[in-house]
Amino acid sequence: MDELEKMLLLQIADLHKVPDGAYNIRKNGEGDGRRCTEHIQIETKTDGKQGIDVKIAPNTVNESVHIPVVITKSDYKELVYNDFYVGENADVLIIAGCGIHNCGTETAEHSGVHTFHLGKGAKVRYVEKHYGSGDGNGANVMNPQTVIFLGEDARLEMETTQIKGIDSTVRTTEATLEKGASLVIREKLYTHGNQLAKTDFTVHLNGENSGADVVSRSVAAGESRQEFVSRINGNAPCHGHTECDAIIMENAKVTAVPELTAGCVDAELIHEAAIGKIAGEQLTKLMTLGLTEQEAEEQIIKGFLS
Amino acid sequence: MLELRNVTYEADDASKEILRGVSLCIDDRLVAITGPNGSGKSTLAKIIAGILTPSGGQILLDGEDITSLSVTERAKRGVSFAFQQPVRFKGITVKDLISLATGKTATVSEACNYLAEVGLCARDYIDREVDASLSGGELKRIEIATVLARGTKLSVFDEPEAGIDLWSFQSLIGVFEKLRERTKGSIVVISHQERILNIASKIVLIKDGKVEKQGTRDEILPTLLGTKACRALAGE
Numbered sequence: 001m002d003e004l005e006k007m008l009l010l011q012i013a014d015l016h017k018v019p020d021g022a023y024n025i026r027k028n029g030e031g032d033g034r035r036c037t038e039h040i041q042i043e044t045k046t047d048g049k050q051g052i053d054v055k056i057a058p059n060t061v062n063e064s065v066h067i068p069v070v071i072t073k074s075d076y077k078e079l080v081y082n083d084f085y086v087g088e089n090a091d092v093l094i095i096a097g098c099g100i101h102n103c104g105t106e107t108a109e110h111s112g113v114h115t116f117h118l119g120k121g122a123k124v125r126y127v128e129k130h131y132g133s134g135d136g137n138g139a140n141v142m143n144p145q146t147v148i149f150l151g152e153d154a155r156l157e158m159e160t161t162q163i164k165g166i167d168s169t170v171r172t173t174e175a176t177l178e179k180g181a182s183l184v185i186r187e188k189l190y191t192h193g194n195q196l197a198k199t200d201f202t203v204h205l206n207g208e209n210s211g212a213d214v215v216s217r218s219v220a221a222g223e224s225r226q227e228f229v230s231r232i233n234g235n236a237p238c239h240g241h242t243e244c245d246a247i248i249m250e251n252a253k254v255t256a257v258p259e260l261t262a263g264c265v266d267a268e269l270i271h272e273a274a275i276g277k278i279a280g281e282q283l284t285k286l287m288t289l290g291l292t293e294q295e296a297e298e299q300i301i302k303g304f305l306s
Numbered sequence: 307m308l309e310l311r312n313v314t315y316e317a318d319d320a321s322k323e324i325l326r327g328v329s330l331c332i333d334d335r336l337v338a339i340t341g342p343n344g345s346g347k348s349t350l351a352k353i354i355a356g357i358l359t360p361s362g363g364q365i366l367l368d369g370e371d372i373t374s375l376s377v378t379e380r381a382k383r384g385v386s387f388a389f390q391q392p393v394r395f396k397g398i399t400v401k402d403l404i405s406l407a408t409g410k411t412a413t414v415s416e417a418c419n420y421l422a423e424v425g426l427c428a429r430d431y432i433d434r435e436v437d438a439s440l441s442g443g444e445l446k447r448i449e450i451a452t453v454l455a456r457g458t459k460l461s462v463f464d465e466p467e468a469g470i471d472l473w474s475f476q477s478l479i480g481v482f483e484k485l486r487e488r489t490k491g492s493i494v495v496i497s498h499q500e501r502i503l504n505i506a507s508k509i510v511l512i513k514d515g516k517v518e519k520q521g522t523r524d525e526i527l528p529t530l531l532g533t534k535a536c537r538a539l540a541g542e
Contacts, residue, residue, distance in 0.1 A: 217396075245396070284357055285393040287377040288386065289407045289452065299406065303397035303435075 004101055005070050011131040013068045013096030019095075023066040024052055026080070028073050040065055040092075051113075054094075058087030058119065066303035068079035069112065072187045074104020074138045079111045086154075088119040095127045098142055100165075102134035109141040116147070118154035118181075126158045132165030139167040146173040150181035152207065159183040162197065163191065163305065170198045177238075179207030187216040188305045191252070202231045205238035205267065214242040219301050220252035232257040234267025243272040245303060249297075308332040308460055308492065313363035314516075315349055324349050325360070326515040331414065332460075336493045337488050338506035339529070346515040346523050347496045348390060351464045355387035355493070356380040367460070384491070390464040395436045400448055404437055407455040420451040422435035423484065425477050442469045450481060475501050484489045500537030501528055 005027065013019070022205040031123070036042050039060035043053045054065055067082060076236050084094065118124060132140030144205040148156055152268035162169060175183050183203060200271040203212040212232060220226045244256040258271035278300050286296035308330070315325040325346045341347050354365065357379040357444050365373045372380055395403070404420055405412040412420075418428030424447035434440065436448060446469045466478060466480040482493055482505065493504055503509055509526040511518040519526060 033347060152458050279393070281389075281393045283393060285389065285404060288355055288357075288381050289403075289456065290378060290381040290409060291406065299398065299402075300395065302396055303402060305395045305400075 003073055007035070008070045008072070008099030008101055008131065008133075009068055011073055011167045012070075012099040012129045013066055013095050017208075019064070019066040020056075021064040021065045021066070023068075023272060024054075026067070026069045027211045028071055028076065029075050029078050030072075038065060039063060039090075039213055045081060045083075049079060052233040054082065055082045056084070056086045056090050056092055060087065060090040060092055060115065062091070062156070064093040064095065068096070069097070069110060071102075071108050071280065073108055074102050074108055074134075075106030077107070077109040078268075079113070079229045081113045083115045084091070084124075086116065086118045086122040086124055086290065087181075088151075089121040090119070091123040093125045093127070097127075097129040097131070098144075099130075100132045100134070100140040101139040102132070102140050104134075106173075106247060107139045107141055108134075109143075111143040111145070113145045113147065115149075116156060117149050118151055118156060120152045122151070122163070123155045124157070126156060128160045128163040130160075130166055130169070132167070139208045140165055141168045142166050143170045144172075147176075148173070148175035148183065150175065150177045150183060150210075152178045153180040154178070155184075157180045159186045159188075162190070163188070166195065166197070167193075168196045170200070172200045174202045174204075175212070177207055177210035177212065179236075181207055181210045183212040183214075185212075185214040185216075187214075187218070189216065189218035190221075190301070190305055191215065191218070191226055192221040192233075193224060194222070195224040196226075198227045198229075199296070200229045203233065203240065205232065205234045205240055207238075208236045209238065211239040212241070215301060216244045218254070218302060219247045219249065219305060220254050221249040224303070225253045227255045227257070228273075228304070229257045229259065229288075231261070232269055232271075233261045233263065234269050235263045237264060237266035240267070240269040242270070244270075244274070245277070246275040247301065248275055261287070307368055308494075309364075309366040310350075310354075311364040311366070313350070313353060313360045315346070316354060316361045316470070322438075324515055325353070327363070328402055328515070328517055330510060330517060330520070332492050332494060334496065336482060337508045337510060338508050339494060339496050339510045339512060340498060341501060341512035341518070344409045346441040347512050350512065351387070351462050351494070351496050354460075354462055355385055357387070357452065381456075384458040386458045386461045387392070388449050388453045388461070388466060390496075392445045392470060394438055394440075394445065398436050398452040399433050400436060400515065401432045403448065403452055404455050407452040410527075412455070412496060417455075420455045421448075423454055423481055424448070424451045425474075428542075443480045446470050452462055454481065454485055455508065457489050458487070459489060460494070462494045462496075464496045464515070466495060467497060467502060475519070478502075479505050484536045489518070500527075500531070503530070522530075
C-alpha cells in the first residue's frame with residue numbers, strides 16, 4: 001500500500017496499519033486484504049453483485065470489523081453491496097469508510113449499499129466516514145445507502161461523518177425497528193465550495209417500545225447546499241426524536257425538512273430544527289481570549305462538529 | 307494603568323446618551339465600579355474590553371491609545387473580560403475553553419487548578435461541553451476560570467456575583483485576591499454587592515452615565531451605606 005492510500009485509510013478509519021480483528025480492504029474495486037475470525041466470516045458475494053457478506057455469529061462480543069474502501073483513480077464508478085448479518089446478542093463495532101483521492105479531471109464515484117440485519121438483542125456501533133482529496137478538477141461523488149433491520153431489543157448506533165472533499169453526496173438511510181429496538185444516528189457534515197449534500201433518513205418504528213434518536217449537526221460554507229430530510233413513522237407505542245442543527249456561512253443554503261407521522265395514539269414523536277449563523281457573542285467571547293475573528297470561527301466549527 | 311478620558315457612548319440610534327463623559331484612572335489593585343441599574347456600568351466594562359466602541363473620548367492602556375483597537379488586539383495586550391451572561395458553545399468542552407484562554411493546550415492538571423479555584427470539582431467538568439447542559443451558576447464560574455487562566459494585567463468582571471448563589475461569596479473574594487496576587491495587575495469589578503465593594507481599594511460610583519464620585523473604599527463606602535444610592539444598589 002502506498003503513502004497516498006495509507007493517508008486515505010488514516011482519514012476514514014483512523015488506521016495506521018492493518019487493523020486488529022476482522023477486516024476487508026477494497027482498493028480501486030479489488031480486494032486488498034481480508035481477515036476472518038472465529039466468529040466473523042467475510043465472504044465475497046456470489047450473486048453477481050460487487051460486495052461482501054459479513055456474518056457475525058450470535059453472542060460475539062468485543063470484536064470489530066473494518067471495511068474501508070479506497071479509490072485513487074479518476075473516471076471510475078462503482079456500486080458495492082455489503083450485507084451484515086449480526087447474530088443474537090452479539091455486541092460489535094463496525095467501521096466503514098470511503099476515501100477518494102482524485103487527481104484526474106473525470107469523476108470518481110463510490111456508491112455503497114450497506115444492509116444491516118440485527119438479530120434479537122444484538123448491538124452494533126457503526127462508524128462511517130467519508131473523505132475526498134485530490135488536486136484535479138474531477139469530482140468526488142459518494143452516495144451511501146444504509147438499510148437497517150433491527151430485530152427485537154436490537155440496538156444500532158450509527159455515526160456518520162463527512163468533513164471534507166466530497167463534491168456531491170446523496171445519503172439515504174432507511175430503518176425498520178421491531179419491538180424494543182433502538183436506533184441512534186449522529187450525522188456530522190461540513191460542506192464548502194460548490195458542494196451538494198443531501199441526507200434522507202426514514203425510520204419506521206413498528207414495534208412496541210421501539211425508539212429512534214436522529215441528530216444531524218452540519219456546517220454549510222461557501223456556495224454549498226445541504227438538504228436534510230428526516231422522516232419518522234411511529235406505527236406503535238414508541239419514542240422518536242429528530243434534530244437538525246445547522247450553521248450557515250457565506251452564501252450557503254440549508255434546507256431542513258422534518259416529517260413525523262404518528263399512526264398510533266401512543267407514538268411520541270418530536271422534531272427540532274435550527275439553522276443560523278454563528279452567534280456574534282460566541283465570536284466575541286473567543287476574541288476576548290485573544291483569538292482573531294477567523295480563529296474564533298474555526299474553533300466554534302471544530303467544536304460543533306467534534 | 308488604564309485611563310479613560312471623557313468617554314461617551316450613545317445608543318445605536320443616538321436617541322440616548324448612555325455614557326456622558328467618563329474620565330477615570332484605574333491603577334489600583336481592585337477597583338469596584340458600582341451604581342444603580344441602567345447607570346452605564348456594563349456599557350463601560352464593554353467599552354474597556356473593546357466590545358463596544360465609544361462615540362467619543364479616549365482609552366489608554368499603559369500610555370498607549372487603544373481606543374481604535376479590536377477586542378482581539380486588546381486581549382493580546384493584556385485585557386480580559388468576564389461576561390455577565392456567559393456564552394454557551396455546542397461541542398466546545400470546558401478544557402478546550404481553558405486551553406484557548408491560556409493560549410496553549412492546557413494539561414488536565416492545569417485546567418483542574420483553575421476549576422478548583424472557582425469551586426468546581428474538576429473531574430466532573432473538564433470534559434463537559436460548555437452548552438445548555440450546564441446551569442447558569444456553573445457557567446458563570448467557568449467564565450471566571452477562563453479569566454483566571456489568562457492571568458492578564460487587567461481583568462474586568464461584569465457582575466461576577468450574579469448567579470453564583472450556590473457558591474460562597476467568600477470564595478469569590480478569595481478568587482480576586484489570588485488573581486491580584488498572581489498578576490500584580492488591576493482588577494475591575496462591576497458590582498452591586500457591598501461585600502465586594504468592601505474588598506475594593508477604590509470605588510467608583512456611576513450614575514446617569516457619569517462618574518458621581520470616586521475614591522478609596524474608606525472615603526466612598528460610608529457615603530453609600532444606608533443612603534438612597536445604596537438601597538438602589540441593593541435593588542430595593
